Amino acid sequence: MRPLNNIKSTAVPLPIEDVDTDQIIPARFLKALTREGFGDNLFRDWRYNNDNTPVDNFVLNNDLYSGEILIAGNNFGCGSSREHAAWALGDYGFRVVVSSFFADIFKGNALNNGILPIQLTADELDSIFKAIEKNPKCKFEVDLKEQSFTVMDTEEAFSFEIGSYKKMCLQNGYDDIDYLISQKDKIEAFENLQIMY
Amino acid sequence: MQKTLFDKLWESHIVDSIDGTDILYIDQHFIHEVTSPQAFDGLRRRGIPVMRTHKTLGTADHNVPTINQHLPISEPMSRAQVNKLTQNCDEFGVELYQLGHEKNGIVHIIGPELGVTKPGMTIVCGDSHTSTHGAFGCIAFGIGTSQVEQTLATQCILMNRPKTMRITVDGKLSKGVYAKDIILYIISKLTAAGGTGYFIEYAGSAITSLSMEARMTICNMSIEMGARGGMIAPDETTFDYIKGRERAPQDEAWEKAMGYWQTLKSDDGAVFDREEHFDASDIAPMVTYGTNPGMGIKIDASIPEVENIESFDKSLSYMNFQKGQSLLGHKIQHVFIGSCTNARIEDLRIVADFVKGKRKADDVSVMIVPGSKQVEAQAKEEGLDQIFEEAGFELREPGCSACLGMNEDKVPAGEYCISTSNRNFEGRQGPGARTILASPLMAAAAAVSGRIEDVRELIH
Ligand code: SF4
Numbered sequence: 001m002r003p004l005n006n007i008k009s010t011a012v013p014l015p016i017e018d019v020d021t022d023q024i025i026p027a028r029f030l031k032a033l034t035r036e037g038f039g040d041n042l043f044r045d046w047r048y049n050n051d052n053t054p055v056d057n058f059v060l061n062n063d064l065y066s067g068e069i070l071i072a073g074n075n076f077g078c079g080s081s082r083e084h085a086a087w088a089l090g091d092y093g094f095r096v097v098v099s100s101f102f103a104d105i106f107k108g109n110a111l112n113n114g115i116l117p118i119q120l121t122a123d124e125l126d127s128i129f130k131a132i133e134k135n136p137k138c139k140f141e142v143d144l145k146e147q148s149f150t151v152m153d154t155e156e157a158f159s160f161e162i163g164s165y166k167k168m169c170l171q172n173g174y175d176d177i178d179y180l181i182s183q184k185d186k187i188e189a190f191e192n193l194q195i196m197y
Numbered sequence: 198m199q200k201t202l203f204d205k206l207w208e209s210h211i212v213d214s215i216d217g218t219d220i221l222y223i224d225q226h227f228i229h230e231v232t233s234p235q236a237f238d239g240l241r242r243r244g245i246p247v248m249r250t251h252k253t254l255g256t257a258d259h260n261v262p263t264i265n266q267h268l269p270i271s272e273p274m275s276r277a278q279v280n281k282l283t284q285n286c287d288e289f290g291v292e293l294y295q296l297g298h299e300k301n302g303i304v305h306i307i308g309p310e311l312g313v314t315k316p317g318m319t320i321v322c323g324d325s326h327t328s329t330h331g332a333f334g335c336i337a338f339g340i341g342t343s344q345v346e347q348t349l350a351t352q353c354i355l356m357n358r359p360k361t362m363r364i365t366v367d368g369k370l371s372k373g374v375y376a377k378d379i380i381l382y383i384i385s386k387l388t389a390a391g392g393t394g395y396f397i398e399y400a401g402s403a404i405t406s407l408s409m410e411a412r413m414t415i416c417n418m419s420i421e422m423g424a425r426g427g428m429i430a431p432d433e434t435t436f437d438y439i440k441g442r443e444r445a446p447q448d449e450a451w452e453k454a455m456g457y458w459q460t461l462k463s464d465d466g467a468v469f470d471r472e473e474h475f476d477a478s479d480i481a482p483m484v485t486y487g488t489n490p491g492m493g494i495k496i497d498a499s500i501p502e503v504e505n506i507e508s509f510d511k512s513l514s515y516m517n518f519q520k521g522q523s524l525l526g527h528k529i530q531h532v533f534i535g536s537c538t539n540a541r542i543e544d545l546r547i548v549a550d551f552v553k554g555k556r557k558a559d560d561v562s563v564m565i566v567p568g569s570k571q572v573e574a575q576a577k578e579e580g581l582d583q584i585f586e587e588a589g590f591e592l593r594e595p596g597c598s599a600c601l602g603m604n605e606d607k608v609p610a611g612e613y614c615i616s617t618s619n620r621n622f623e624g625r626q627g628p629g630a631r632t633i634l635a636s637p638l639m640a641a642a643a644a645v646s647g648r649i650e651d652v653r654e655l656i657h
Contacts, residue, residue, distance in 0.1 A: 165216035176343070180351035181245070183213065183220060187353055190212040190222055 001114040003173035004095055007142040008152070010067035011098075012059055013132045017073035021085040021106065024077070029084070038084055039091030064136040068095040071128050075099070076117075077106025086113040096142050098149065100125045111166045112175060116142065118149055118160045127156060144171060199464035201361050202430050203396050206336050206461075210319045218355050224318040225252055226348045227304045228291070230282040231259045231603070232323030236346035237285040247289045248352045254313060255286050255293040258303045259324075260603045263566050263593035266297050275604065289349075302569020302595045305329040305537035309413065310571055312442025316431040316458040321348055326537050326619065328419045331428035332412035333435055334461045336396070338426040359425045360394055360470035363463075365401035368477035373653040375547070376411035377539060377617065377636035379403065380418040381483035381493040383475060389491030392424030395471065398463060399429050403477035409438040410543035417538045418619050421490035430462040482652050484524050484615075485634040487512040488623050493634070496651045499523045515623055516631050517611075524649050529633065531614035532557075532644040533626070534590075535566030536600035539617035539637050542575045548590075548641040549581040551656070557589040558647030564591050564606065566598040590644065602627045615643045 029041045046058050054061040070089065076099040077085060086109040089097065097110065098118045110117045120128075131138050131151045139152040144167060150157040162170075169179055180187075200208075212220040228236075233255070240247065247253055260275045270276035279296060286293035294301040300311065305326055308314040314330045320337035321327060323345045330337035344354045364383060384391075397419050404415070412429050419427030436455065439445045446454045481495035492512065494500065502520045503509045513520065534540070534548055545567065557563050565585060567573040573595055576582055585592045599606040600618040602625065608614040610629025617640050621632040633649070642650040 163216045165218060168215075176355050177239070177243075177347050177350055180220065180347055180353050180355065181243075183353070184248075184351065187212050187220070187222065187248075187351055191352075194222070 001169075001173040001175050001178070004114060004116055004170045005144050007068055007095055008139055009069050009096075009142075010065070010137055011069035011071050011128075011132060011140055012065045012067055012094075013129055014059055014070060014072045015129050018075045018078055019072055020078045024085040025088040037091065038088035039093065042088040042092040065132075068093060069140055069142070070094045070097045071125070071132065072097060072099045074122070074125075075101045075103065077110070078103040083109045083113070086110045086115055090115050098125065098128065111170070114170065114173065116144065116162075116170060118142070120149065120158050120160060124158045127151070127154075131156075199467040201363075201463045201467045201469060202334065202398060202461055203336065203361050203428065203463075204467075206317060206319065206334075207358055210336070212353060215355075218357055220353050221319060221356050223252070223321050223348050223352055223354065225254070225308070225313060225320045226345075226352070227308055227320070227322035227324075227327070228253060228255045228282075228345065228349075229259055229304050229322070229324065230257050230278045232342050233285065233345055234278065234281050235342050236323075236349055237289065239343075239346040240289070240349055243350070245350055247291055247349045250290045250292070252352060253291045253349065254308070255282060255291050256301055256304050256307055257282055257294075257296045258301075258595070259597045259601065261296050261596040262604050263564075263596050263598050263606055266594045270296075272605070299570050299574070302567075302571065303537045303540065303597055305413075305417065306541060306568030306572065306595075309333065309409070309438075310442070310569055312439055312445035315439060315445075315454070316435060316461050321345075321354065325420045326417050328424075328426040329413050329417040329537055331416040331419070331426050332409060333439075334428055334431035334458070336426065336428065337416075338396075339420065359396045361398065362392065362395040362424070362471040362473065363398045363400055363469040364473045364475070366399070366403040366475045366477050366480075367401040368403055370403055370406075370477050370480065371653070373482055373638065373656055374477075374480050375482075375636040375638060376407055376414040377634075378480055378483045379477075380415045380421075381485065381490065381634060382480045382495075383473075384418065384422045384491050385483070385493035386475070387422050387473065387491075389421060389489040390423045391491070392419065392422035395424050397424045397427040398469070399427060400463075401474075401477075404429060405432060405434075407434075408543060409434060410541045413541070414538055418490065421619060431458050482636060482639055483634075484639065484649060485621050485632075486516060486518050486522075486524055488515055488621055490619065490621060490634060492621075494524070496525060496639070496649070496653075497523075524633070525651060527649045528613070528647060529615050529643050529649060530561060530612040531608050532561060532563040532590075532640050533566070533599045533606075533608075533614055533616040533618065534564070534637055534640050535568070535593075535598050536616075536618035537568060537597075538600075538619045540566060540568035540572065540595075542572050544617065544637040545572065545576050545581055546579070547637050549576075549579075549584045551638055551641045551652075552588040552590065552645060553584050555588055555645050557644045561644055561647045562591075563589065563644045564593060564599065566593045566606070567595050569595050588644075599626050601625060602630070608632070615640050615649065 607627030608630035
């Protein structure tokens with residue numbers, strides 16, 4: 001996993017509520033055997049017409065908007081537990097998703113794949129959408145160490161919660177196995193003290 | 198503070214904790230061909246070895262044929278999977294009881310049989326019935342493939358501590374009632390999801406009076422009520438079972454081990470998150486009528502008349518049973534005696550004892566699949582194979598077989614199989630197969646008459 005610490009980037013606004021994982025990556029794209037290549041089909045049915053031409057007014061097809069941060073409506077990632085949703089977002093290039101609420105399983109899947117879900121209040125989310133409306137090239141700063149999200153145009157800063165273990169994993173780019181490997185010394189010390197086996 | 202055995206063992210295996218999640222040290226890791234290939238691939242990708250090869254032991258069991266094991270496996274995908282296990286174990290230096298090895302067998306049968314499974318251990322395997330090993334006073338549970346990789350790489354997994362539940366069964370068991378009936382009875386009372394989030398300790402006079410084989414049957418099925426695992430505090434029965442086994446500690450090491458093992462019990466007054474009590478005299482021979490192990494009844498009871506539950510109706514229609522119906526006398530076409538629940542030597546002895554001098558019903562197929570090569574050899578040494586042959590029971594070579602129907606041993610669609618295994622899910626023994634779970638004695642009795650019997654009326 002790629003470490004995530006400080007990100008300064010423009011953002012893509014998706015002010016839609018209850019975006020489910022079927023929208024993020026439709027079921028028919030789940031047959032692949034690796035984790036790669038899902039980004040092409042991220043939001044597939046919102047992004048492309050049946051004849052594979054881009055849907056003009058969908059935000060990912062609008063050159064005004066780009067960046068590593070997705071700003072999404074309330075209850076993002078509900079529905080099926082498919083981890084492919086997180087793979088698709090990551091493969092497309094998103095490193096951070098901001099919303100006022102995340103579905104539980106999606107949140108876990110995102111964290112396990114190096115994507116930071118930032119939960120803010122509805123008001124805070126609203127002010128971010130407004131900032132982008134005013135200036136599509138507005139930049140945002142994510143500081144994982146300080147657990148802060150800053151609207152750089154206005155210097156408004158919001159704080160967010162994250163568990164210390166998952167924070168450490170993201171900062172170091174560790175998944176659970178990497179983390180356990182990093183604890184090898186402790187594990188070996190434990191073995192030396194162990195009585196029986 | 199007074200502690201439960203589970204808490205003592207869990208705490209003594211915590212390397213560190215992070216955010217409420219524990220790094221739990223694993224004393225013994227069992228692997229098999231089906232859930233390990235992707236984990237070994239992960240190690241290869243990271244360029245790291247198996248951290249403790251001597252704490253890792255492999256066997257081929259899930260996907261192996263139960264006839265002609267000396268020949269190459271004919272089904273290409275099974276063959277590839279079994280060969281992959283051999284390659285991986287060779288490459289990473291893991292000891293393997295390959296197919297055909299004189300000590301090969303179902304992972305949860307060979308661990309205890311070899312004396313690898315010992316009191317106080319933490320044990321994991323990529324198979325949910327790892328709970329079997331809890332019979333020795335272990336914390337043993339099944340894990341997913343990414344955790345198999347974690348264990349191979351670091352001998353640890355990250356896990357949140359489950360809650361504790363004690364199930365006490367006191368009193369004397371009636372004639373014809375076995376461990377399988379006890380556990381099917383408990384699951385029928387607590388339901389198939391009733392143990393979710395808990396680790397169970399079984400206690401009480403009806404439990405401590407059981408042999409190790411019977412205790413393993415009970416712990417094995419803990420997972421069928423959703424529990425993470427089940428354990429029984431070790432006692433003289435446990436120590437006698439282990440003593441002298443191939444991997445058991447010897448001499449001085451034995452004395453030292455015993456000094457520790459004898460301390461392994463829940464303290465008087467230890468508080469469990471939940472307590473359940475059952476009276477052994479209320480337990481009768483059990484059968485299941487539905488498609489989860491919680492759908493069980495006493496052999497002389499009728500299928501409950503549950504109204505307006507869609508899944509219940511769906512289950513009965515899959516089984517082609519009616520509400521209020523008794524299973525007594527119901528015709529069956531197949532008998533499967535096997536699996537890590539009931540394929541140890543004691544199970545085979547119970548079956549042989551009953552069928553000696555009898556013959557199976559003509560229209561019934563009977564398959565006995567021993568849990569291991571050693572069980573098979575022991576059965577032959579005791580002449581049980583003769584008894585089975587005369588009864589028309591087919592004694593196969595060891596493996597998981599019709600427990601999960603991954604190999605050729607399947608029950609045809611729509612036909613009934615009385616099975617000593619642990620799961621009666623839709624399609625578990627083959628697409629459309631109808632499974633009735635029961636004890637080895639109940640299975641043997643059904644084999645002889647071709648119908649479901651009340652064994653209490655047939656034994657003296
Ligand atoms: S016998 Fe059945 S339950 Fe036991 S390990 Fe094999 S497949 Fe799993």
